[in-house]
Amino acid sequence: MTTSRERALGADTVRIEGPAKVTGTALYAAEHTPDGCLYAWVVPATVARGRIVSIDTAAALAEPGAVAVLTHENAPRIEEPDDPILGALRDDRVPHRGWIVAVAVAETPEAARATADAVRVTYATEDHDVVLTTDHPGLYAPETANGGYPGSRERGDFDAAYAAAPLTVDVTYSMDPMHNHPMEPHAAVARWHDGRLTVHDSSQGSAVVRETLAALFAMDPAHVTVISEHVGGGFGSKGTPRPQPVLAALAARYVGRPVKLALHRSQLPALVGHRPSTIQRVRLGAGPDGVIRALAHEVITYTSTIKEFVEQAATPARTMYTSPHSRTTHRVVALDVPSPSWMRAPGEASGMYALESAMDELALVAGVDPVQLRVRNEPSHEPDSGRAYSSRHLVECLREGARRFGWRDRDPRPGVRARGRFLLGSGVAAASYPVVITPSTAEARAAADGGFLVRVNATDIGTGARTVLAQIAADALHAPLDRVRIEIGDSDLPRAPLAGGSWGTGSWGWSVDKACRALRSRIEAAGGTVPAEGLSASADTTDDVQAGTEFARHAYGAHFVEVQVDRDTGEIRVRRMLGVFAAGRILNPRTARSQFIGGMTMGLGMALMEGATIDPVAGDFPERDLASYHVPAHADVRSVEAYWIEEEDPHLNPMGSKGIGEIGIVGTAAAIGNAVRHATGVRLREVPMRPDRLLPHLG
Amino acid sequence: MPHTSEVMLHVNGTPHRLTLDNRTTVLDALREHLRLTGPKKGCDHGQCGACTVLLDGRRANSCLSLAVAHSGARITTVEGLPRGTDGLHPLQQAFLDRDGFQCGYCTPGQICSALGVIAEAAGGHPSHVTAADGPPPGEPVPLTADEIRERMSGNICRCAAYPHIVEAIEDVAGAAVTS
Ligand code: FES
Ligand code: FES
Secondary structure: OOOOOOOOOOOOOOOOOHHHHHOOOOOEHHHOOOOOOEEEEEEEOOOOOEEEEEEEOHHHHOOOOEEEEEOOOOOOOOOOOOOHHHOOOOOOEEOOOOOEEEEEEEOOHHHHHHHHHOOEEEEEEOOOOOOOOOOOOOOEOOOEOHHHOEOOEEEOOHHHHHHHOOEEEEEEEEEOOEOOOOOOOOEEEEEEEOOEEEEEEOOOOHHHHHHHHHHHOOOOHHHEEEEOOEOOOOOOOOOOOOHHHHHHHHHHHHHOOOEEEEOOHHHHHHHOOOEOOEEEEEEEEEOOOOOEEEEEEEEEEEEEOOOOOOOOOOOHHHOOOOOOEEEEEEEEEEEOOOOOOOOOOOOHHHHHHHHHHHHHHHHHHHOOOHHHHHHHOOOOOOOOOOOOEOOOOHHHHHHHHHHHHOHHHOOOOOOOOEEOOEEEEEEEEEEEEEOOOOOOEEEEEEOOOOOEEEEOOOOOOOOOHHHHHHHHHHHHHOOOHHHEEEEOOEOOOOOOOOOOOOOHHHHHHHHHHHHHHHHHHHHHHOOOOOOOOOEEEEEEOHHHHHOOOOOEOEEEEEEEEEEEEEOOOOOEEEEEEEEEEEOEOOOOHHHHHHHHHHHHHHHHHHHHOOOOOOOOOOOOOOOOOOOOOOOOOHHHOOEEEEEEOOOOOOOOOOOOEOOOOOHHHOOHHHHHHHHHHHHHOOOOOEEOOOHHHHHHHOO | OOOEEEEEEEEOOEEEEEEEEOOOEHHHHHHHHOOOOOOOOOOOOOOOOOOEEEEOOEEEEHHHOEHHHHOOOEEEOHHHOOOOOOOOOHHHHHHHHHOOOOOOOOHHHHHHHHHHHHHHHHOOOOOOOOOOOOOOOOOOOOOOHHHHHHHOOOOOOOOOOHHHHHHHHHHHHHHHHHO
16 A cells, blocks of 8 residues: 555556457357257348238247247237337337347347348338438427437527638538447347346446336346446447347246347348438538637438437537537438437547538638648637537647647649559548446445455446456555456446546546545545455535536547549559547556547448448348448558647546547548648548549549 | 257367267367367358368368368367477467557467468469569468468457557567578
8 A cells, every 4th residue: 555646547547358358258149058059040020011911930939949039929028218219019009120020039049130130021012211311301400419409500600701701611421321330249148036137238238228127027126237347349329229139038037038130240230320410510600810700510310210310410510619609400300211320429420520521621712721720710609508628639639740740841722643543642631529427326446455356337339448447446545456356248337438438537536536536535434454354435416516617628639641532443552641649647547548549440431332322122221241341441441540738627536537439530521631632632521432432532 | 859960179289079969060069068168269261260170281271161071180279389498389489579469359360370471382382462473382481570460361350459569460470480
């Protein structure tokens, strides 16, 4: 207990679970196989809208190894779920193609799949409507967008200010739907025993899964345990409870044996959410110096018929730049499509693609360097709320990035850097992501041998949460890191929020810090020694978090990229990506760098290759595998560098940290599009910027 | 009964006689029958590389290989890599040192694939990016970062640890060349 404070935090610490992951011994949900476990396979609807008329399971049940087929006719009743996506097998309704209409259960994975394939479903189909258009009669203005943000905001008189502005930009950007596609497909293994339910689930937050299962099965939550010890990525798609734990539990109850239900990659697009397409009109009215006088960001998007999800793409425009007159709106239409949901930086990734592209267009109109344009539009207070920023170092990120990238020597003329078949260009864009903190609880125990145990139901989906929480604990306890053991990923641990919204470390960490400080006080009160029976302390940050803040709190960043465009094929390749971030105190530089790089690379995917289509006839996504939905592969990713500036912000949490899991993807696609414009002179206003979209413009 | 066959698999040096459904892939034989959790199922479709193992010494997508067609095969999974005194294979250590992963789900496949890449380059196999005036046929191909990226492109990492994976492989491939 003599080590000095602040040794572990900020240190480059190897992941605690790293050895288990590189040796294959870290167990993910589907890798738990209780004795007697059966296998389940879901049967997706093949129509886009309608009702089930009949389900013929005779041939299915005749398959060797078949045990059962659950349908809405025989499945055990569950309560009505709060989230309608969990309502499969409750009735005969088919709200979208891919909706689960039956679950086959069999002795082996092969038999389960064959059983599912043999289920014959007859539907009464109804006309479906799955096409988003800007003049769709069903478009409406929602009260709120995702995250609870107001659907629409007006400040000043946008129309008059825009009409009077010497310089204007009026541009519309669109994005195709995107899929999260974490490498581990969603899976759950459910087991009933002595009136209790235990589920291994691939989830970003087992606490909510536990509460959801308890409500659906009308049980005391104390009798339900959900474990998500190792999770193979999620990127939002495992943030809300998904059908697999519910259906695995349902099937296990029906057959009286444990059941493993692993969704197949091809089933994910329709079942685990996606980023919906957006059509975004941005209007910027500026003075001759490029300083914004009027800003409108108007977003059109879709949701499903069973659930309102509104990608909050207009919200970044409420906080990014000076804008005395502003209009930010969302309009949404409910279509017969799979329900969209959270995908890494929902709202920011999409909205900043449009806003940061439009800023580049304004820079060209104003004849101002795009870095300089952003500096000129730096607001003194958050425009929408009037609140002061707790810290805002966007300008420092831009300047540091420009210096590292070598921006100063850039020739602004487009289309003049030819290297053989290739045209080269560079681009810049800003990034921002809000700081959100959610109440959390934690417990810390001290043993007489000098060891500590910290318990908190955090989830490590690859962020390094387990490691950074142990670092936080070590510092709060004034103990060496190797004396701290940490338990996470189990709903029997003290309740904590899900890993999402970049709030994990700040929220969990605050409760860990508080519990560990309380424990240290107890140890000191006991004379500095831990009695044989040990000591413990718990913490709950609900009051601390609910005390709120008078500040606008966001992380910032700046992306610089260099692209090459093949004039013959239209193929765009990113030669170099460099990001500089201001995200409070960086608690573990090793895992932080990996997060930034991972986000930036997903942004590269968004810019160049990640796009799905909703087939107007079939009603959902034809791209149901990784050969038709492309994500970045090794050869796509050359030089990616992430840096940060030291940022002190006392208005966040005891660690002084901001979330870093999502900001890397924000703005990347705009920086790449801006670089393509610089390389070719062509401004593409839709992503992904596939060769077939660019080539016709290359002349 | 489903059609089954007796299959002999030598996994990480241990022989296993299994009665398997003819539809069972090597991946499912390893995961569901032998409870080896190193090989991962990312797509079950040959498109992600998470299931990569060494099959008779060559890297293969075990989800695309039917076990019945590989009776007698020698299979090495990430669990069976030769370990140093510290308990890890040099590639496993390099992945740890370079933070060559986040969620870890693609990692065993990346590591097995990297072993294959190092052997293939040493064995003189050219890749799409090997220069036409590079080493003569059969001579070792130097594993530059571009060579590694090209040869590893069948192993997707959605967490995008790519730059760190390449560094980890360079560390080991470079050490192999100098030793
Ligand atoms: S699981 Fe075999 S390649 Fe994806
Ligand atoms: S580490 Fe998560 S997919 Fe590679």
